[in-house]
Amino acid sequence: MSRFFKLLFNELMKIFVRKTTWVMYGILTVIVIAGIILTITTDQIETEYSDNWREELKQENENLAEENAEMKRGSEESGIDFGVTYFEEQINKNNYYLENDIKPLNYGAWQHVLDNAGLVSLISLFTIIIGSGIVSSEFRWGTIKLLLIRPVSRTMILASKFVAVLLFALFTLIFLWIVSFISGAIVFGFEGFNPSIVLQKAEGLVYVPLVGEVLTEYGYNLVNLVMMTTFAFMISTIFRNSSIAIGLGIFLMMGGNMVVQIFSEYDWAKFILFANTNLRQYETGNVWIDGMTLGFSITMLIIYFVVFIVLSWVFFNKRDVAGQ
Amino acid sequence: MSQIALELKDVKKTISKKEIIKGLSFNVKQGEVYGFIGPNGAGKTTTIRMIVGLMKLSDGDIKVLGKSIQSDYSEAAKNIGAIVENPELYPFMSGWKNLIHFANMYEGISKDRIREVVKLVGLEKVINDKVKKYSLGMRQRLGIAQAILHKPSVLILDEPTNGLDPAGIREIRQYIKDLAVKENVAVIISSHLLSEIELICDRIGIIKHGELISERSVNDQDDSKSEETKQKVLLDVEQVDHAEGILKELEIPVNREGGQLFVELTRQEVPGIVKQLVNKDIAIYTVATTKVTLEDEFLELTGGNVIE
Ligand SMILES: Nc1ncnc2c1ncn2[C@@H]1O[C@H](COP(=O)(O)OP(=O)(O)OP(=O)(O)O)[C@@H](O)[C@H]1O
Ligand SMILES: [Mg+2]
Numbered sequence: 065m066s067r068f069f070k071l072l073f074n075e076l077m078k079i080f081v082r083k084t085t086w087v088m089y090g091i092l093t094v095i096v097i098a099g100i101i102l103t104i105t106t107d108q109i110e111t112e113y114s115d116n117w118r119e120e121l122k123q124e125n126e127n128l129a130e131e132n133a134e135m136k137r138g139s140e141e142s143g144i145d146f147g148v149t150y151f152e153e154q155i156n157k158n159n160y161y162l163e164n165d166i167k168p169l170n171y172g173a174w175q176h177v178l179d180n181a182g183l184v185s186l187i188s189l190f191t192i193i194i195g196s197g198i199v200s201s202e203f204r205w206g207t208i209k210l211l212l213i214r215p216v217s218r219t220m221i222l223a224s225k226f227v228a229v230l231l232f233a234l235f236t237l238i239f240l241w242i243v244s245f246i247s248g249a250i251v252f253g254f255e256g257f258n259p260s261i262v263l264q265k266a267e268g269l270v271y272v273p274l275v276g277e278v279l280t281e282y283g284y285n286l287v288n289l290v291m292m293t294t295f296a297f298m299i300s301t302i303f304r305n306s307s308i309a310i311g312l313g314i315f316l317m318m319g320g321n322m323v324v325q326i327f328s329e330y331d332w333a334k335f336i337l338f339a340n341t342n343l344r345q346y347e348t349g350n351v352w353i354d355g356m357t358l359g360f361s362i363t364m365l366i367i368y369f370v371v372f373i374v375l376s377w378v379f380f381n382k383r384d385v386a387g388q
Numbered sequence: 389m390s391q392i393a394l395e396l397k398d399v400k401k402t403i404s405k406k407e408i409i410k411g412l413s414f415n416v417k418q419g420e421v422y423g424f425i426g427p428n429g430a431g432k433t434t435t436i437r438m439i440v441g442l443m444k445l446s447d448g449d450i451k452v453l454g455k456s457i458q459s460d461y462s463e464a465a466k467n468i469g470a471i472v473e474n475p476e477l478y479p480f481m482s483g484w485k486n487l488i489h490f491a492n493m494y495e496g497i498s499k500d501r502i503r504e505v506v507k508l509v510g511l512e513k514v515i516n517d518k519v520k521k522y523s524l525g526m527r528q529r530l531g532i533a534q535a536i537l538h539k540p541s542v543l544i545l546d547e548p549t550n551g552l553d554p555a556g557i558r559e560i561r562q563y564i565k566d567l568a569v570k571e572n573v574a575v576i577i578s579s580h581l582l583s584e585i586e587l588i589c590d591r592i593g594i595i596k597h598g599e600l601i602s603e604r605s606v607n608d609q610d611d612s613k614s615e616e617t618k619q620k621v622l623l624d625v626e627q628v629d630h631a632e633g634i635l636k637e638l639e640i641p642v643n644r645e646g647g648q649l650f651v652e653l654t655r656q657e658v659p660g661i662v663k664q665l666v667n668k669d670i671a672i673y674t675v676a677t678t679k680v681t682l683e684d685e686f687l688e689l690t691g692g693n694v695i696e
Contacts, residue, residue: 070492077489082480206476210534213440213472214493215465385442386403 075228172255176248184285195229195297196309301376393574399448423589431598469540475531479520524551626671
């Protein structure tokens with residue numbers, strides 16, 4: 065087992081010694097900070113509630129209702145129906161606080177982390193890039209010839225590479241949490257160790273612990289990350305070319321939902337990977353294709369994952385390493 | 389008693405229906421330096437790739453210290469160190485990190501051992517620089533360093549002196565000989581530099597179109613020339629025309645190349661001829677037997693290289 069950790073160490077060393085990796089971390093930091101600046105300057109979020117919070121909430125609701133009415137007018141004129149708007153949802157939440165006599169949380173570090181969950185797609189992008197290069201680069205550099213002549217099975221080398229990619233994603237995720245949390249705490253304040261907030265769920269408005277919500281929100285986003293990274297990893301192992309893998313990986317990550325929409329009339333659409341990567345659909349009850357269940361989606365995800373891994377393994381193990 | 393370190397038994401390789409290696413067999417003993425030569429496209433690199441496990445065999449078997457690379461890969465691979473074609477290392481890492489990386493793929497290689505190897509190949513000063521800043525010769529040395537880190541019993545070098553300066557070539561040559569003699573390592577060298585091969589190897593195998601067409605010892609070469617066989621003898625004399633005439637009178641076929649004469653003589657004939665020339669007042673500067681160079685022999689054996 066210690067052998068495997070040494071291989072893993074090697075792979076992580078090769079990832080983190082390179083400048084491109086640190087550029088990724090730089091981009092992530094810049095985006096988080098830009099987000100904060102945007103939030104402050106546009107004053108989108110009511111960050112402070114004083115002891116007089118009931119009055120403040122009512123005032124906020126009036127403002128929101130006004131904006132909502134304006135928006136409704138706009139949508140009638142343009143003929144586009146926005147459905148339940150962000151404003152209405154916010155008004156409902158505020159009413160929930162008032163009815164249940166709960167003082168709403170001041171915006172702070174935890175909520176900032178939650179709001180940055182969308183950045184997981186950026187981490188997915190980075191991880192796809194790393195995962196696409198980890199095997200094919202060895203071929204490009206010619207170092208594969210020095211890698212595969214050691215008393216270590218190819219299976220072990222491939223496994224260490226795959227795990228290293230997942231660890232990269234995990235480290236980047238933790239980095240995002242830390243940066244979001246610290247910057248949030250400095251700029252907006254700290255909500256306490258186990259704060260709760262009101263959220264819109266399938267069953268209506270609920271008052272839930274924020275930490276749990278952070279974990280589920282990120283968890284849902286991670287499904288797509290893992291699946292697309294594994295896919296890109298497979299493509300790069302089969303074709304030994306990172307450009308194809310990055311291209312396909314990013315295209316499918318962005319366009320996956322569209323693929324499902326195009327084929328959504330057909331019954332077999334539910335077998336498409338992307339119909340199953342959004343597990344949140346079962347929580348909100350807004351299931352894309354009738355007849356799909358959480359169990360079905362998880363089974364499909366596991367099947368796809370295993371197929372990707374097995375194909376990578378077969379191609380990596382069976383192929384001769386001939387000259388370029 | 390030197391044991392067989394590397395054994396190839398009827399090795400065949402077919403790539404896309406074309407048989408590239410057609411039943412290759414040879415052994416390399418411990419402590420022996422084996423030269424593996426052949427024209428372009430003969431199958432040297434393909435054979436080496438099979439020995440180190442980069443390519444699978446189509447037929448036959450390869451054993452390292454008796455362990456088959458097919459059924460006991462990890463045990464066999466432990467005892468192999470290699471550079472396959474150019475030593476391509478990670479350009480974005482330092483030489484040191486590169487060595488740490490490869491040391492991690494074995495059990496129990498200490499930092500001291502790595503330092504020792506760095507010293508051996510003379511890279512102490514630049515070992516913390518990034519490999520992309522290295523010259524070809526420095527990379528070659530680092531390539532050798534990674535190949536010997538784990539003290540392999542079989543060392544395989546494809547063009548090991550490629551890109552080295554004369555001092556470097558001599559150093560590496562000496563080092564390879566030391567490895568063979570002192571540490572009993574079997575070294576297989578593939579090279580195009582035939583004079584180089586001749587200087588360093590104990591035995592030579594010549595491969596053409598995927599078959600071993602000749603195999604022999606380098607040192608045996610002189611012994612095999614027995615007393616009766618004719619050798620090419622060079623005569624460097626003052627009065628070339630005169631001497632040529634005398635030799636023709638003696639009915640000895642003579643070749644004139646530049647200002648020198650070449651005759652085919654057996655060993656016993658040489659003193660008599662010299663005496664005759666001296667008696668005729670010919671001033672002789674040099675009498676030397678010229679070895680048939682490996683190059684001549686190589687070209688003779690392999691013919692013109694027609695790439696199949
Ligand atoms: N991947 C491959 N697919 C098909 N044929 C190949 C492949 N690799 C090598 N060959 C063929 O195998 C033969 C032997 O090639 P190899 O590289 O082993 O020769 P070599 O002796 O190393 O030559 P050189 O002296 O030029 O390095 C050549 O005819 C080559 O065309
Ligand atoms: Mg070659």
